[in-house]
Amino acid sequence: MDTPEISPSDFLLIKDNPSYLVIDVRELGEMPEAKGFSFLKIPLSELQKSIPVLQQDQVILFCHAGVRSLIAAGILKKAYPDKSFFSLKGGILRLPPL
Structure with a gap:
Protein backbone atom coordinates (compact mmCIF):
# COMPACT_ATOMS: atom_id res chain seq x y z
CA MET A 1 0.00 0.00 0.00
CA ASP A 2 1.89 3.02 -1.27
CA THR A 3 1.10 6.45 0.10
CA PRO A 4 1.17 9.24 -2.47
CA GLU A 5 3.57 12.03 -1.65
CA ILE A 6 2.63 15.63 -2.18
CA SER A 7 5.30 18.10 -3.23
CA PRO A 8 5.99 21.17 -1.09
CA SER A 9 4.80 23.42 -3.94
CA ASP A 10 1.51 21.52 -4.27
CA PHE A 11 1.10 21.57 -0.49
CA LEU A 12 1.39 25.36 -0.48
CA LEU A 13 -1.43 25.56 -3.03
CA ILE A 14 -3.87 23.42 -1.03
CA LYS A 15 -2.81 23.90 2.61
CA ASP A 16 -5.77 26.20 3.35
CA ASN A 17 -8.38 24.16 1.49
CA PRO A 18 -10.95 23.05 4.12
CA SER A 19 -11.52 19.73 2.36
CA TYR A 20 -8.03 18.67 3.50
CA LEU A 21 -7.01 17.90 7.06
CA VAL A 22 -3.31 18.51 7.80
CA ILE A 23 -1.69 16.52 10.62
CA ASP A 24 1.79 17.02 12.11
CA VAL A 25 3.02 13.63 13.35
CA ARG A 26 6.30 14.87 14.84
CA GLU A 27 6.87 14.42 18.54
CA LEU A 28 6.23 17.34 20.90
CA GLY A 29 8.94 19.98 20.88
CA GLU A 30 10.44 19.09 17.50
CA MET A 31 11.68 22.01 15.48
CA PRO A 32 11.18 23.89 13.29
CA GLU A 33 7.75 24.98 14.38
CA ALA A 34 5.06 24.72 11.73
CA LYS A 35 3.64 28.16 10.94
CA GLY A 36 1.44 29.72 8.31
CA PHE A 37 -1.25 27.03 8.10
CA SER A 38 -3.69 25.15 10.32
CA PHE A 39 -2.98 21.60 11.39
CA LEU A 40 -3.61 19.02 14.09
CA LYS A 41 -0.72 17.85 16.24
CA ILE A 42 -0.85 14.07 16.74
CA PRO A 43 2.62 12.62 17.42
CA LEU A 44 3.23 9.28 15.74
CA SER A 45 3.74 7.63 19.14
CA GLU A 46 0.20 8.67 20.14
CA LEU A 47 -1.26 7.76 16.76
CA GLN A 48 0.00 4.20 17.17
CA LYS A 49 -1.90 3.94 20.48
CA SER A 50 -5.16 5.65 19.55
CA ILE A 51 -6.64 6.33 16.11
CA PRO A 52 -8.35 9.74 15.96
CA VAL A 53 -11.76 10.41 14.44
CA LEU A 54 -11.22 12.01 11.04
CA GLN A 55 -13.94 14.14 9.47
CA GLN A 56 -12.24 15.02 6.17
CA ASP A 57 -11.81 12.48 3.39
CA GLN A 58 -8.40 13.84 2.39
CA VAL A 59 -5.56 13.98 4.90
CA ILE A 60 -2.05 15.36 4.48
CA LEU A 61 0.51 14.19 7.02
CA PHE A 62 3.89 15.76 7.66
CA CYS A 63 6.88 15.18 9.88
CA HIS A 64 10.48 16.39 9.94
CA ALA A 65 11.84 14.68 6.81
CA GLY A 66 8.96 12.65 5.39
CA VAL A 67 9.50 9.17 6.85
CA ARG A 68 7.18 9.15 9.88
CA SER A 69 4.38 10.71 7.86
CA LEU A 70 4.51 7.70 5.51
CA ILE A 71 4.27 5.36 8.52
CA LYS A 78 -5.86 0.60 7.73
CA ALA A 79 -8.40 2.34 9.99
CA TYR A 80 -9.94 4.43 7.19
CA PRO A 81 -9.57 2.54 3.89
CA ASP A 82 -12.03 4.86 2.11
CA LYS A 83 -10.10 8.06 2.86
CA SER A 84 -7.14 9.47 0.94
CA PHE A 85 -3.83 10.03 2.71
CA PHE A 86 -0.84 11.98 1.46
CA SER A 87 2.63 12.51 2.89
CA LEU A 88 4.48 15.81 2.50
CA LYS A 89 7.54 14.84 0.45
CA GLY A 90 10.71 15.67 2.34
CA GLY A 91 8.76 16.81 5.40
CA ILE A 92 8.67 20.26 6.89
CA LEU A 93 12.36 20.67 6.06
CA ARG A 94 11.39 21.11 2.39
CA LEU A 95 8.81 23.83 2.98
CA PRO A 96 9.93 27.40 2.42
CA PRO A 97 9.40 29.76 5.37
CA LEU A 98 5.77 30.90 5.54
Missing part, protein backbone atom coordinates in the same frame (compact mmCIF):
# COMPACT_ATOMS: atom_id res chain seq x y z
CA ALA A 72 1.37 7.39 9.93
CA ALA A 73 -0.44 7.27 6.60
CA GLY A 74 -0.17 3.47 6.58
CA ILE A 75 -1.61 3.26 10.09
CA LEU A 76 -4.52 5.56 9.26
CA LYS A 77 -5.22 3.89 5.91
Whole structure:
Protein backbone atom coordinates (compact mmCIF):
# COMPACT_ATOMS: atom_id res chain seq x y z
CA MET A 1 0.00 0.00 0.00
CA ASP A 2 1.89 3.02 -1.27
CA THR A 3 1.10 6.45 0.10
CA PRO A 4 1.17 9.24 -2.47
CA GLU A 5 3.57 12.03 -1.65
CA ILE A 6 2.63 15.63 -2.18
CA SER A 7 5.30 18.10 -3.23
CA PRO A 8 5.99 21.17 -1.09
CA SER A 9 4.80 23.42 -3.94
CA ASP A 10 1.51 21.52 -4.27
CA PHE A 11 1.10 21.57 -0.49
CA LEU A 12 1.39 25.36 -0.48
CA LEU A 13 -1.43 25.56 -3.03
CA ILE A 14 -3.87 23.42 -1.03
CA LYS A 15 -2.81 23.90 2.61
CA ASP A 16 -5.77 26.20 3.35
CA ASN A 17 -8.38 24.16 1.49
CA PRO A 18 -10.95 23.05 4.12
CA SER A 19 -11.52 19.73 2.36
CA TYR A 20 -8.03 18.67 3.50
CA LEU A 21 -7.01 17.90 7.06
CA VAL A 22 -3.31 18.51 7.80
CA ILE A 23 -1.69 16.52 10.62
CA ASP A 24 1.79 17.02 12.11
CA VAL A 25 3.02 13.63 13.35
CA ARG A 26 6.30 14.87 14.84
CA GLU A 27 6.87 14.42 18.54
CA LEU A 28 6.23 17.34 20.90
CA GLY A 29 8.94 19.98 20.88
CA GLU A 30 10.44 19.09 17.50
CA MET A 31 11.68 22.01 15.48
CA PRO A 32 11.18 23.89 13.29
CA GLU A 33 7.75 24.98 14.38
CA ALA A 34 5.06 24.72 11.73
CA LYS A 35 3.64 28.16 10.94
CA GLY A 36 1.44 29.72 8.31
CA PHE A 37 -1.25 27.03 8.10
CA SER A 38 -3.69 25.15 10.32
CA PHE A 39 -2.98 21.60 11.39
CA LEU A 40 -3.61 19.02 14.09
CA LYS A 41 -0.72 17.85 16.24
CA ILE A 42 -0.85 14.07 16.74
CA PRO A 43 2.62 12.62 17.42
CA LEU A 44 3.23 9.28 15.74
CA SER A 45 3.74 7.63 19.14
CA GLU A 46 0.20 8.67 20.14
CA LEU A 47 -1.26 7.76 16.76
CA GLN A 48 0.00 4.20 17.17
CA LYS A 49 -1.90 3.94 20.48
CA SER A 50 -5.16 5.65 19.55
CA ILE A 51 -6.64 6.33 16.11
CA PRO A 52 -8.35 9.74 15.96
CA VAL A 53 -11.76 10.41 14.44
CA LEU A 54 -11.22 12.01 11.04
CA GLN A 55 -13.94 14.14 9.47
CA GLN A 56 -12.24 15.02 6.17
CA ASP A 57 -11.81 12.48 3.39
CA GLN A 58 -8.40 13.84 2.39
CA VAL A 59 -5.56 13.98 4.90
CA ILE A 60 -2.05 15.36 4.48
CA LEU A 61 0.51 14.19 7.02
CA PHE A 62 3.89 15.76 7.66
CA CYS A 63 6.88 15.18 9.88
CA HIS A 64 10.48 16.39 9.94
CA ALA A 65 11.84 14.68 6.81
CA GLY A 66 8.96 12.65 5.39
CA VAL A 67 9.50 9.17 6.85
CA ARG A 68 7.18 9.15 9.88
CA SER A 69 4.38 10.71 7.86
CA LEU A 70 4.51 7.70 5.51
CA ILE A 71 4.27 5.36 8.52
CA ALA A 72 1.37 7.39 9.93
CA ALA A 73 -0.44 7.27 6.60
CA GLY A 74 -0.17 3.47 6.58
CA ILE A 75 -1.61 3.26 10.09
CA LEU A 76 -4.52 5.56 9.26
CA LYS A 77 -5.22 3.89 5.91
CA LYS A 78 -5.86 0.60 7.73
CA ALA A 79 -8.40 2.34 9.99
CA TYR A 80 -9.94 4.43 7.19
CA PRO A 81 -9.57 2.54 3.89
CA ASP A 82 -12.03 4.86 2.11
CA LYS A 83 -10.10 8.06 2.86
CA SER A 84 -7.14 9.47 0.94
CA PHE A 85 -3.83 10.03 2.71
CA PHE A 86 -0.84 11.98 1.46
CA SER A 87 2.63 12.51 2.89
CA LEU A 88 4.48 15.81 2.50
CA LYS A 89 7.54 14.84 0.45
CA GLY A 90 10.71 15.67 2.34
CA GLY A 91 8.76 16.81 5.40
CA ILE A 92 8.67 20.26 6.89
CA LEU A 93 12.36 20.67 6.06
CA ARG A 94 11.39 21.11 2.39
CA LEU A 95 8.81 23.83 2.98
CA PRO A 96 9.93 27.40 2.42
CA PRO A 97 9.40 29.76 5.37
CA LEU A 98 5.77 30.90 5.54
